[in-house]
Amino acid sequence: MSKIDLRPALSxxxxxxxxxxxPPGKYIKLNTNENPYPPPPSVVSALQAAASGPxxxxxxxxxxxxxxxxxxxxxxxxxxxxxxxxxxxxxLTILVRAFVGEGQLLRLPYPSYILYRTLADxxxxxxxxxxxxxxxxxxxxxxxxxxxxxxxxxxNPNSPSGTIVxxxxxxxxxxxxxxxxxxxxxxxxFAEFNCIDLVQKHENILVTRTLSKSYGxxxxxxxxxxxxxxxxxxxxxxxxxxxxxxxxxxxxxxxxNAQDWxxxxxxxxxxxxARMQLRLSELGFNVTPSQANFVWCQHxxxxxxxxxxxxxxxxxxxxxxxxxxxxxxLRISVGTDxxxxxxxxxLERFFQ
Amino acid sequence: MSKIDLRPALSxxxxxxxxxxxPPGKYIKLNTNENPYPPPPSVVSALQAAASGPxxxxxxxxxxxxxxxxxxxxxxxxxxxxxxxxxxxxxLTILVRAFVGEGQLLRLPYPSYILYRTLADxxxxxxxxxxxxxxxxxxxxxxxxxxxxxxxxxxNPNSPSGTIVxxxxxxxxxxxxxxxxxxxxxxxxFAEFNCIDLVQKHENILVTRTLSKSYGxxxxxxxxxxxxxxxxxxxxxxxxxxxxxxxxxxxxxxxxNAQDWxxxxxxxxxxxxARMQLRLSELGFNVTPSQANFVWCQHxxxxxxxxxxxxxxxxxxxxxxxxxxxxxxLRISVGTDxxxxxxxxxLERFFQ
Numbered sequence: 001m002s003k004i005d006l007r008p009a010l011s012x013x014x015x016x017x018x019x020x021x022x023p024p025g026k027y028i029k030l031n032t033n034e035n036p037y038p039p040p041p042s043v044v045s046a047l048q049a050a051a052s053g054p055x056x057x058x059x060x061x062x063x064x065x066x067x068x069x070x071x072x073x074x075x076x077x078x079x080x081x082x083x084x085x086x087x088x089x090x091x092l093t094i095l096v097r098a099f100v101g102e103g104q105l106l107r108l109p110y111p112s113y114i115l116y117r118t119l120a121d122x123x124x125x126x127x128x129x130x131x132x133x134x135x136x137x138x139x140x141x142x143x144x145x146x147x148x149x150x151x152x153x154x155x156n157p158n159s160p161s162g163t164i165v166x167x168x169x170x171x172x173x174x175x176x177x178x179x180x181x182x183x184x185x186x187x188x189x190f191a192e193f194n195c196i197d198l199v200q201k202h203e204n205i206l207v208t209r210t211l212s213k214s215y216g217x218x219x220x221x222x223x224x225x226x227x228x229x230x231x232x233x234x235x236x237x238x239x240x241x242x243x244x245x246x247x248x249x250x251x252x253x254x255x256x257n258a259q260d261w262x263x264x265x266x267x268x269x270x271x272x273x274a275r276m277q278l279r280l281s282e283l284g285f286n287v288t289p290s291q292a293n294f295v296w297c298q299h300x301x302x303x304x305x306x307x308x309x310x311x312x313x314x315x316x317x318x319x320x321x322x323x324x325x326x327x328x329x330l331r332i333s334v335g336t337d338x339x340x341x342x343x344x345x346x347l348e349r350f351f352q
Numbered sequence: 353m354s355k356i357d358l359r360p361a362l363s364x365x366x367x368x369x370x371x372x373x374x375p376p377g378k379y380i381k382l383n384t385n386e387n388p389y390p391p392p393p394s395v396v397s398a399l400q401a402a403a404s405g406p407x408x409x410x411x412x413x414x415x416x417x418x419x420x421x422x423x424x425x426x427x428x429x430x431x432x433x434x435x436x437x438x439x440x441x442x443x444l445t446i447l448v449r450a451f452v453g454e455g456q457l458l459r460l461p462y463p464s465y466i467l468y469r470t471l472a473d474x475x476x477x478x479x480x481x482x483x484x485x486x487x488x489x490x491x492x493x494x495x496x497x498x499x500x501x502x503x504x505x506x507x508n509p510n511s512p513s514g515t516i517v518x519x520x521x522x523x524x525x526x527x528x529x530x531x532x533x534x535x536x537x538x539x540x541x542f543a544e545f546n547c548i549d550l551v552q553k554h555e556n557i558l559v560t561r562t563l564s565k566s567y568g569x570x571x572x573x574x575x576x577x578x579x580x581x582x583x584x585x586x587x588x589x590x591x592x593x594x595x596x597x598x599x600x601x602x603x604x605x606x607x608x609n610a611q612d613w614x615x616x617x618x619x620x621x622x623x624x625x626a627r628m629q630l631r632l633s634e635l636g637f638n639v640t641p642s643q644a645n646f647v648w649c650q651h652x653x654x655x656x657x658x659x660x661x662x663x664x665x666x667x668x669x670x671x672x673x674x675x676x677x678x679x680x681x682l683r684i685s686v687g688t689d690x691x692x693x694x695x696x697x698x699l700e701r702f703f704q
Contacts, residue, residue: 004555004580004582018413037408043407052390055391056386057373057381061373122590124454178355179355219411219598240441
């Protein structure tokens, strides 16, 4: 026993490993689903002006300006439906802390976003994974309550698959579940539909969003939760008092006001995604049709790790993922056309 | 029972209320111990340049550039002694999560920083307060272990008093305590000494710092922990993957490189503090000699709340604080000379 032993639950846990983040410029980065394009120009000029702003003063504790802009952009009744955070990672952390006590249960689908398990582990809670059915539907059991079940997390679109669960299916889950259903919509701007409006109909549907993907602001940590006002109010007491940086809040506010820019960049990236999917199929991959800014593909040769290593040697980073009892494959982010072409060319060369 | 009930521990807790944050410009703000001066000019120009940087890419998960600069500025052996966070609030949250499980115990002195109690409450843990002795020393019991004691928190300099516990006393506490002793040095740059070097001698002395006070960067959320490398490594697994904003990290790095600026601003503010203390004494206050960028004062009339309200009507915000079983008073931040003069003049008028 040492004087600096962590809680026993923490010494046993498996830490979450995000995708590699090499120093800028060395690699074509198609491994962490960042936007390959810079953020809206209005964001950059607002930040340049804000750099000489009141940095010596604490920021607005609840990022009111951002919440107003977001409510407006997303058609929500008002800012009281939104909780802003230091990336959607912080929002997820707050939700797990709010709902899941030591020994209690958190549920997620499989294969899916492994971070959820880490958040349960840190809390000293338990987690259970339920495999997707064929066609990326969820089993009925995913919507059933059980002793100690306190939170259900569903990335939609899902990672690594890029698939999406229908609004209908999500409403049914919310109806049968005895606890909150968090719909993690990190990639929703690239999808055909989303669930933001369902929050007004179901008190236990909670939607998380991030500025890191579609808005090109992964460097500026900002994410948010959409939920009913009575819940947002309670969650405010759990977050750190000043969790949102002054500059990040300005960037995020400007980004929410740039909906035309967003529509353009999503259109461009989804066109690139279609081309990626087609070409990967031609190379013999089984490509899962994607509603996100990445493509999940598996090759009959099974040489996914070799391809990952080969691409890395050519300065191209993709994500090799191996899900025990399910399978492995490559998750390739939608880059610029040039970046994607370079990646496809190298994959072609790999098979020659 | 509703589907969105929070953990029972959370429904009972008293939320932490930080000082008022009115919209900029309306008040002379002497209530939340911000630096009245803007941050170093090198920070502003670095931020202006960084605004057109790779905002679309995730930041360095461990803020390596910052940790190198901080290790250098603080005379630490290397960056592996530092954990960077989204304000020292996040660092404190990580520490409580790391060490204190549900039902376990956290200790703090009294009167002191009430946030620590909230952090214990959120965790479902218990807290105990031990009153300072005369002369702002700590009782022997403060250094004694007990069943379930997992973390001891000590702001040094303390708030609201601005007093400081000696290095000697802190080493003795660390020796007798069975758990980590967190020395919260948010205000240490304004003090005659600090404990950063003690971290190398005692594995259970952990020092937290913030960029919000002395460096004039409260808007840019950034704080850090100094602890032994084996602990820093473990705590990394508990933080969110990308907890430090790209721009905030650049600002914090430049700030650590601006040690001459820091020495100047501290000298200037400590001179203002001396003047404040003298004048407040002349107005009849009992002034606690301060080692921080604020002054705690109590008036024999006991009309602290009235003074607070009077000052607020004159557009001057100070902090009225009432500690049950101990007493109330005013905590006045060290502002610019002009701001402090305005506050002192109004207090003089209050007594006329």
